[in-house]
Amino acid sequence: MSFTGKYQLESQEGFVEFMKAVGLPDDMIEKGKDIKSVSEIEENGNQFKVTVTTGSKVLTNSFTIGQEADIETLTGERVKTIVNREGNKLKVVLNRITSITELVDANTLVNTLTLGGLVYKRISKRVA
Template sequence: GLPDDQIQKGKDIKSVSEIVQDGKKFKVTVTTGTKVLHNEFTIGEECEMEMLTGEKVKAVVQLEGNKLIANLKGLKSVTELNGDTITNTLTMGDLTYKRISKRI
């Protein structure tokens, strides 16, 4: 795993996510420090998505209930909205990253 100081740095980083839905079309903007990540997609259609590393990959995002699910090069992303809480879970192999955000 990561050293404790690296884990703490990750916890200390402030990130703002904006999700705009228009029917089956979504626009997602994630701002972390000076890095801004923009992705647009339509549910069930192939799209190109930028990963946090800057790499662009093709993916199909599905909507299952209140969950947006995408598989990006072996990385499974599940974003779940419950009221004013967004839970994003990333899974790659036996590693799992979970981030919980509140609406502002």
Template sequence: MSFSGKYELQSRENFVPFMKAVETPDELIQKFKDVKSITEIVQNGNHFNVTITTGESVIHNVFTIGQEAEFGTLAGYKIKGVPNLDGPNKIIVKLNSVSLVTELNGDKLIDTLTVGDITYTRISKRI
């Protein structure tokens, strides 16, 4: 199953508590809490090119499954992690204290980020 496509944020849960837990500045939380994002993924085998546009903020991540890469955050930080596949439609990355699971379920892209006991879920729909 290919992740390639463009996805628009439909819903999210626990954005503010998660952002506070990862020490995102309050002004950035307020700036992005009600902004819809667009995620564009280009997959070529195990190589991924991901662009997330949230308002004026653009995060661009390029990675290959099984190889260490840098991942950008809304706060502008870069965190290193090794993405791995869990079956044909799930990518798992451990980024310091944050666990990120991205799953493709039909036309929905579901991102689940966990830090401690706080889970932030983003559901985007293919457009």
């Protein structure tokens, strides 16, 4: 299955606790907790471009599977890392955060971020 498409956040678990742990200010957490972000993924072979729009904030990362890339995190920090693919899962470690993005079926994208014992899970549905 191809990741290519546009996905809108449908539900999330653990947002507030996770964002506090990564150091996001309370006012940004409060503003962001009810916004339904949109993720747009372009997959071309092993090359990916991921754009996440949350309100007025747009975060875009481009990478090639298995090659080092400069990735911007949720907090705006840039990290050199390698994104790997295992079937329908994209896995990456950003400092202390492990991110797994899984295409569970043709229309459902699940992103699970783990930091120590904290888990932030986002479930998005394909809209285009």
